[in-house]
Amino acid sequence: MIFPEDFVWGAATASYQIEGAVKEDGRGQSIWDTFSHSPGNVANGDTGDMACDHYHRYADDVELMRELRLAAYRFSVAWPRIQPDGSGPANPRGLAFYDRLVDRLLAAEISPYVTLYHWDLPQALQERGGWTDRDTAHRFAEYAAAVYDRLGDRVRHWATLNEPWVSAFLGYGNGVHAPGRRDPGEAMRAAHHLLLGHGLAAARLRELGAPHLMLVVNSAPVLTPAQVNDPSATPGEADAAATERVHALLTGQFLDPVIHGRYPEQVLEAARRNGGTGHIHDGDLEIIATPIDQIGINYYNPCVVEASPGQPADAAWPGSEDVGFRGADAPTTAMGWPIVPDGLSRLLVRLSGDYPGVSFMVTENGAAFDDVVENGRVHDTDRVSYLEGHLREAHRAVEAGVDLRGYLVWSLLDNFEWAEGYSRRFGIVHVDYATQVRVPKDSALWFRDVIVRNGL
Numbered sequence: 001m002i003f004p005e006d007f008v009w010g011a012a013t014a015s016y017q018i019e020g021a022v023k024e025d026g027r028g029q030s031i032w033d034t035f036s037h038s039p040g041n042v043a044n045g046d047t048g049d050m051a052c053d054h055y056h057r058y059a060d061d062v063e064l065m066r067e068l069r070l071a072a073y074r075f076s077v078a079w080p081r082i083q084p085d086g087s088g089p090a091n092p093r094g095l096a097f098y099d100r101l102v103d104r105l106l107a108a109e110i111s112p113y114v115t116l117y118h119w120d121l122p123q124a125l126q127e128r129g130g131w132t133d134r135d136t137a138h139r140f141a142e143y144a145a146a147v148y149d150r151l152g153d154r155v156r157h158w159a160t161l162n163e164p165w166v167s168a169f170l171g172y173g174n175g176v177h178a179p180g181r182r183d184p185g186e187a188m189r190a191a192h193h194l195l196l197g198h199g200l201a202a203a204r205l206r207e208l209g210a211p212h213l214m215l216v217v218n219s220a221p222v223l224t225p226a227q228v229n230d231p232s233a234t235p236g237e238a239d240a241a242a243t244e245r246v247h248a249l250l251t252g253q254f255l256d257p258v259i260h261g262r263y264p265e266q267v268l269e270a271a272r273r274n275g276g277t278g279h280i281h282d283g284d285l286e287i288i289a290t291p292i293d294q295i296g297i298n299y300y301n302p303c304v305v306e307a308s309p310g311q312p313a314d315a316a317w318p319g320s321e322d323v324g325f326r327g328a329d330a331p332t333t334a335m336g337w338p339i340v341p342d343g344l345s346r347l348l349v350r351l352s353g354d355y356p357g358v359s360f361m362v363t364e365n366g367a368a369f370d371d372v373v374e375n376g377r378v379h380d381t382d383r384v385s386y387l388e389g390h391l392r393e394a395h396r397a398v399e400a401g402v403d404l405r406g407y408l409v410w411s412l413l414d415n416f417e418w419a420e421g422y423s424r425r426f427g428i429v430h431v432d433y434a435t436q437v438r439v440p441k442d443s444a445l446w447f448r449d450v451i452v453r454n455g456l
């Protein structure tokens with residue numbers, strides 16, 4: 001199973017999950033500092049204060065990537081390192097860190113893929129409403145331009161937002177993520193302002209000459225329980241409508257505006273029921289639809305739903321009235337997430353049909369398992385089989401004609417897994433947090449061989 005010649009192999013991380021050094025070189029506070037330091041929000045009271053100490057160990061980490069033969073490394077820039085209070089002049093010491101990182105990557109012949117926003121909003125902006133405030137979209141575009149100004153001579157691949165659905169609906173809807181708000185109307189507004197921020201930033205970066213722009217979304221095929229194991233199972237009308245509605249809320253809400261310049265009807269209906277549509281101004285959709293080159297897909301598991309009359313909307317899913325969210329009949333990872341590899345090919349085939357004219361990249365895929373270190377090795381056969389199963393499906397999507405340009409594993413390192421803290425390990429490299437020693441797991445060595453062979 002060989003992939004196209006220029007297929008890009010790599011790994012991904014995010015600033016707050018790995019960097020640590022939260023008070024260094026003028027970094028301001030982010031909503032994740034505030035959230036993780038408030039008791040009850042993160043498992044075991046974990047915070048990103050130290051994380052993988054990548055801020056100090058980045059050179060060794062790049063060396064590790066080189067040894068694993070990665071061709072691409074996707075990382076995010078911490079906005080509060082660049083603008084400690086979310087606006088105004090850029091902090092040169094914050095920019096200098098990413099400057100050093102990019103130079104190291106290029107020296108190791110690894111292409112940097114920069115994500116501008118992976119959830120660490122400056123706390124000062126949250127004080128003014130965060131993503132519920134329209135002004136945050138403009139601040140984001142200003143910040144994006146400052147980062148581009150420093151790195152744009154060397155970085156070709158630019159992603160605006162990581163998973164705006166999670167920012168809006170876990171951050172402002174069910175409160176599981178920072179800033180921990182629980183209000184469906186706020187979540188709908190946040191989603192629109194994230195999109196507006198994406199569009200304003202994309203237009204700015206394009207003006208400044210960015211060659212390759214992408215938006216990264218978390219997406220999943222939305223299946224009925226019967227469809228999980230039998231792709232040919234045809235749902236009844238009510239179940240089919242439930243799956244299409246949830247697909248619109250999860251994926252159409254973001255990709256329809258960005259690619260087609262319009263919201264799905266189900267999303268407008270959800271907004272009307274949760275505070276109205278007054279935050280969607282004339283002209284916004286034109287900005288949001290600024291052309292991009294690529295859609296990044298983060299895929300972990302399918303979303304399994306069925307019609308369930310009388311069911312109130314889930315807090316993370318305004319507009320999901322009368323829908324029942326179900327577990328899938330499949331083995332699960334340590335996150336409790338079902339393992340359904342062919343969900344990836346089903347998803348890619350659907351999205352490439354719905355959104356023609358852009359290419360695709362798997363910007364995250366991976367799994368948490370309860371790894372154990374034995375004699376300095378981690379025999380994570382469960383992760384190897386997870387990754388192998390999903391790569392087969394990525395290959396199937398390519399064969400089916402999807403313009404898929406690459407695959408990035410989540411994650412390079414075990415790291416701060418948001419509300420789960422350090423209790424969930426997604427890395428292909430094990431991190432001992434007490435000593436910061438890195439040990440490549442068997443999955444890392446296996447992945448290196450996949451890269452060298454350009455396939456399975």
Ligand code: PNW
Nearest residue numbers: 014162163166218298364410417418426
């Ligand atoms: C993604 N959900 O997060 C993120 O991009 C990563 O930072 C994260 O570590 C990784 O996946 C694993 O969780 C998600 O509840 C977190 O639907 C939660 C959800 C989806 C994605």
